Each structure stands twice: as C-alpha cells, then as structure tokens.
Amino acid sequence: MNAYIFPGQGAQFTGMGLDLYEQSPLAQELFEQANDILGFNITDIMFEGSAEALKETKVTQPAIFLHSVILAKTLGDSFKPDMVAGHSLGEFSALVANGSLNFEDGLKLVSQRALAMQKACELQPSTMAAVLGLEDAAVEAICKATEGVVVAANYNCPGQLVISGEINAVNAACEALKEAGARRALVLPVGGAFHSPLMEPAREELAAAIEGTAFNKPNCPIYQNVTANAVTNETAIKSNLISQLTAPVRWTQSVQQMLADGASLFTEVGPGKVLQGLVKKIDRASEVTSATFESSL
Template sequence: MKKTAFIFPGQGSQYIGMGKDFYDTYACSKEMIDLAGKVSGIDMYHLLFEENQELDITKYTQIAMLADELAVLKAVEEKGFSSTVNAGLSLGEYAALVASGVMTPEDAFKIVVKRGAYMQEAVPTGGAMTAVMGLDNETIEKICQETEGIVSVANYNCPGQTVITGEEGAVSAAADALKAAGAKRCVPLKVSGPFHSDMLKEAGLKLEKELEQVEIHDIQTPYITNVTADYVTNKNEIRGLLKDQISSSVRWQQTIERMIDDGVEVFIEIGPKKSLCGFMKKINKEVSAYHVDKIEDLDVLVKELSGQE
C-alpha cells in the first residue's frame, strides 16, 4: 500500500452547493452536516445548499468548510480509504485533526465556530492580503521586513506563489517593492481581513481559552502543523499551535515537501474545488494527486486506487 496523505483546503474554496450530493447519498455525510448545524445553531442546509450572502463571511465560511470536508471525509473512509499522514491548509487543519483522531467532529465544530467569530471580530479596518507570483521566498521575506508597518508572509503555497498580509498601506508598499524586485504579478485578494498576520494575535488568545475546554485526544494518525511544517508528536502542544496558527505563516509548500521526503506518494485533497492539487503540480509533479469534491470524484478514486472497474 502506497503512503497516502489526506489534505484539506482552507477558506476561499467554498461555493454554494458544495457537499450536496454527499449529503443526499451518504448517511455518514448527512450526519456530519447535521451535527455542524446542531453544534453551531446555524441552518447548514441553507448555508451550504441555498443561495445566500453569508457563505463568504468568515464566521460562516469556516463552519461551512469544515462541515463539507468532514462530510466528504466520512464518505471517503466508508469506501475503505485511510491515510498515513494528514494536513490541512489553515482552516483545513481542523479537518486534519479530526482525521487524525485528535478532536471529535463535535468539538472541532465548536472550536471552528468560535475561531470564525473571533477572527471576524479581530479584523481591523485597513487590513489586506496580496498574492505574489514569480518571486523567491527569501526576497519576499526581506522586502516585508524592510517595509514600514505590519506586513509579513501569510502563506507559502507553492513555488512561485506566496501570499503577504498585514496593514493595507504596508501590503501595498511591499507589493510595489516586490514588483520592482522582479515579481511577475501582485494580486490583491478579496478577503475580509489580514489573516495570518500579527494583527490577528488577539483572536488567537481568545481561541486558546476556548481550546482549554476541549479534550485533545492521542494522535492516531500522524499530522503536520501549518506553524512548523513538522509532525506534532506531543498532543499537549496542539492547543498552543492552534493559537499561533491564526497569526503565523502557513507553511504549506514545506508541509508537502516534508511528506514527500518521508515517502508519501499519493495525496487526496478532500473538500471543495482543487486548489491544493493545483499547488501540488508546482511543488512536485512526480506524486499522484487526487481531489474529492463530488461523488464522481470519489468514483474515480475508487476505480484508480482500488483497482475496480
């Protein structure tokens, strides 16, 4: 059996209707989405499946994404698939924690509801994020450090795509300097705040208090944290890492590279769209990457990895 990783996307991949076919077809998927509604008090059927304006608001996006990812995960597991290691990009790390046995789905939903609300509340006016294309990380880091104001790296997504975050003026100034240094493009992102910057530290502190009320279970399947791009071996470190994750850089490229170095050959992206598979093509084209967003994607997975016609 080839070493397999389950990977889970973060905010930005959501869309109306995600998970509907799983909800209608798999009892285990419906159970996850219904549980998210019960825990959060939010009408998940409306939020996920009916036209609305809330899905793109952080405090709703996060619970919706996690509900969809766990709904799809349960269907994938029901088909007999399992992972050697798990990881998720930003919010996706909570689905990875559930997949690794660290949190129950119910507790993960409880925390993510709070996480989304705290991040929404902490968003100051004047925050921004910009994707930087075609420039090495060292140059980006150096220019961020030299720019006046708060600006830093939010996401190391893949070679040639890094996201910066912070105060609007500082992010704009850094983008100008990055273009002058050779960046192919700097694209402002349509987000509601400067996520993964020091400006969100207060949200992390609030979340840490909520995490104290949640039981952290032994790690059943290894998982890698965004904060260090390394395995977590001590469950007692998890609360602190989740606090830091809100304001720290997401080391996604480094996370994938670590798993490949450890012999992972198959990556299965679980959740809406296939942004992580897109990053994978730029990180390493030699490994196999699949995504499961719809039931037909799961059918492909079964056919190709289970040898079924």
Template sequence: MLAVVFPGQGSQYVGMGRALVEGFPEAREVFLLAEEVTGLPLGRLCFEGPEDELTRTENLQPALTAVNLAVWRVLAKKGVSPVFVAGHSLGEFSALCAAGVISLEDTFRLVKLRGELMAQAGETAPGAMYAVIGLARERLEEVLAEVPGQVYLANHNSPEQIVISGEEKAASEAAERARAAGARRVVRLAVSGAFHSPLMKEAAESFTEALWKVPMRRASVPVVLNVTARAETDPERIREALSRQMLSPVRWVESVLFMYHQGVRNFLEAGPKRVLSGLIKRILSGKEVRILQAETPEEMDKALEGLGRFE
C-alpha cells in the same frame, strides 16, 4: 503511501457538498450535527448561498469544515487509511478531527468561534492580504523589510505563490513594491483581515482560552502542522501549535515536501475545488506522485478507483 489533505478558506463555492449529502447518509449526519452545534443553516449556505453570505468568515469556516468532514466520513467508511493528514489553515481543524484529536462536536465549536474572532479582528484591526506570484521568497522578504509598518509573509503556498498579510497601507505598499521587483502577478485576496500575522494577536488570545478547555486525544494518524511543517501525534504539542496558528505563516510548501520525503506518493484532497491539488502539483513538479481529489460522488469513485490501482 497516502496523505489526505483538507482545504481552507478560498476553496468554497455555492453548491458544495450538495451531491455528497444527497448520496451518502454519513455525509448528511455530519451536516445535521454541524447545524445543531453551530446554530447556523450550513446546508442552505453551502447548497444555495447566497455567495456573499456564505463567504462571510464567521459562516464560511464552519460551512467549509462541514463539507471537508462530510467527505472524510465517506472516505473513512470506504476504508481510506492515510499515513498522514494535513490541512491548509482552516483545513487543519478538519485534519485534526479526521485524526481523532478533536471530536466532531468540538471541531465545529472551535471553527465557529475561530471564524467569529477572525471576522471581529478584521473590523478592529483592519488589514489586507495579497498573493504574490512569481517572485522568489528571498527577494520578497527583502521587499517586506524595506516597507514601513506591519506586513509579513503569511502563506508559503507553492514555490511560485506566497501570500503577504498586514496593515492596509503597509500591505498595499508591499504589493506595489513586489510588482516593481518583478512579481508576475499580485492579487488582493477577498478576506476580511490580516490573517496569519501578528495583527491577529487579540483573536488568537481569545481563541487560545477556548482551546485549552477542549479535550484532545493522541492522534491516530500523524498530523503535519501548519506552524511547524512536521508531523505530530501528542495532543498537548498540537494544542500549543494551534494556539499560534492564527499568528504564524502557513508552511504549506515545507509540509508537502515533508510528507513526500517520508515516502508519500499519493495525495488525496478531501473537500471542494482543487486548490491544494494544484499547489501540490507545483510543489512536487517533476516528481512521480498521484494527486487525487474528492468532493462529489463521481470524484469519490474516481479517487477510490485511482487508489485501488496504485495499491
């Protein structure tokens, strides 16, 4: 059984998607439509940068989504048929589009708006995010409870890596206390705000208004949602979960374990880099699973060959 997973912010690099667009007309069509809908030069940003312009939240969200969905279009044309799809944070919108819940056009409208709102929130309610590595979740929760101000668990990425998010002062103090409590590493993330926390309340409210205007269809493939870490096909329940996504933790560990316990033994990361592949490997350490990755034509061929051998 196969699950296709889509990466989110942090997986980008200058040059992503170029070889795919040059090699496959269906990938080129995704980029052309994405540029038409968003009005952004996504091809130039992805293929040439500059990096500081690409990584601006309002540009990055539609840019990375274009790469993810260009990869998916090629995979789908080649007959890849997963039993689940999932995406990490921003990547969830790629998963919903792949499952037919949201049209390609509406997906790009939504991620453009999401990027703009999250960038604005970073200016009006400044915050910070830190990756805490090598400290148990229970101990980190104890640390956060001792810190004055607003700081929260934001992403449970792997058994070893948890991201915290909150007000600048509170998040910084929590990071120092996590180090003192025995964290192996604590790394500040290069993001513009306190994502996946209640500090996104204003952005989430504006996004929800837009979300309720977008037509959604029943998922053709169950989507494992960030907010619940469970599979869903009902469009209204998906819409409700999406309205809470900016405010809620990304339950990635639970999502991967859910898919594994449902019988998934093949995971294919559709998008740039290998961030999710690395996380899945750590989550399912010691388990017999195959983790594949596809973005370039060469990776695509290797992934398809690997899936063929597994069948």
C-alpha cells in the same frame, strides 16, 4: 504512503455538500447535527445560498470544514491516512480526520475561530496580497523593509507567496515587490490580515477555547502549518494550532516534508482542487487525486 490534505478558506462553492446530504444517511445526520451545534441552518446557505452569503467568514469556515470532514467520514473503510495536513482552516478538518478531535469539538472550535477572526478584522482595517514570481527570501526582505505591519503569511508553492498586514503597508510592499521583479503582486478580496500579528486578539480568544478542549492521541501524524513537521503529541498539536493564527502557513515546506517522509499519493478531501494544484507545483512527479463518495443507495 497515503497523505490526505484538507483545503482552507476560498474553496467554497454554492451547492457544496448537497450530493453528500442527499445520498448518505450518515452525512445527513452529521449536517443536521451541525445545524444544531451552530444554532443556524448552515445547510441552507451551503446548498442554496448565494456566493455572497457563503463568503461570510462565520459561514465559510464551518462550511468548508463540514464538507471536508463529512466527506472523509462517508469514505468508510477506504479512508486510511498514513499522514494528514490542512491548509490554514483545513488543519482543523485534518485533526478530526486523524482522530485528534471529535466532530462536535472540531466544529465548535472552527466556529469560534471564524467569529474571533471576524472581530479581529473589524478592529483594524487590513488585507492580504498574492505575490507571484519572486523567491521567498526576496519577499521576506521587502516585507521587513516596509514601514508598518506586513509579513509573509502563506508559503503556497515555489514562486507563490501571500503577504498579510495593514492596508497601507501591503499596498507599499506590493509596489516594491513589482519593482523587484514580481510577476504579480495583487491585493486579494479578503476582509483581514490572516496569519499576521494583527490576528493576535483572535489568537488569544481561540487559545482559551483550544486549551479547554480535549484532544486525543492521533492515529497518524499531522504536518502542521506552523512547523511543517510531523506532529503526534497532543500538547504540541494544541500549541501549534494556537500559534497558527499569527504565524505563516508553511504549505510548501509541509508538502516537501511529507514527500521526504514517504508520501506517494496526495488525496484532497473537500471542495475544490486548489491543494492538488499546489502539490504539483511543489513536486511535479507527485500523484494527486480528489476524495469521492460512492453512494450505495
């Protein structure tokens, strides 16, 4: 069974999508449509902008979404997912890929999500940290014992977990985690505490937008971050998507469930190879690859 997986924030790079734009009339049309929907030329930033400009949340999230979704659309008949999943932001790309959302609605929601998260970040200084070399349960226990808001946010692969919360609480948890034997507990260069209770204002804002958007019956199951299980019901998909901003990304558990349900090949669609690396760490025997567009021009 073919599992298609879609990356999240952090996979961006200068020049992303330019090859698609230059070689595919369909891609060019979709990129131009995206510029109109967003009200600014995101293509200029993606193709020629600085790494700094690309790092802005309001740019990064739509840029990664566009790269993934447009690449998937240019694959034509060869794109036949049996199951899909996306890491955080990548869940929106996955929902367009499996027909739950149309391109325009997906892009609008991603843009609204990015702006809502940016606002939530500005309300309260917060951060995230990567923790390597400890069992999940040990990380969860230390977060629980730390004063202030700090929670497990991303279960990326065994021995790699990201925590999220208030700056002081994250710093204190990092010290305690190192004392407990973590190989590393490193604060990340991010502007906020994604997938933590501090994203509640963004969750409320995004909930209204998601509730007001039409979702279709998907053509294959999506393994959502919140549940790590196959979901095909539109109401459940919406509910999980709303919960996602304040709940952890259960990537390890999602991949394990996809394998249990018969996934034999994981194809990453979008910039970078981060998810392929995580899949191999979750299950060394898994077959992974990148989606590539073959130009007929």
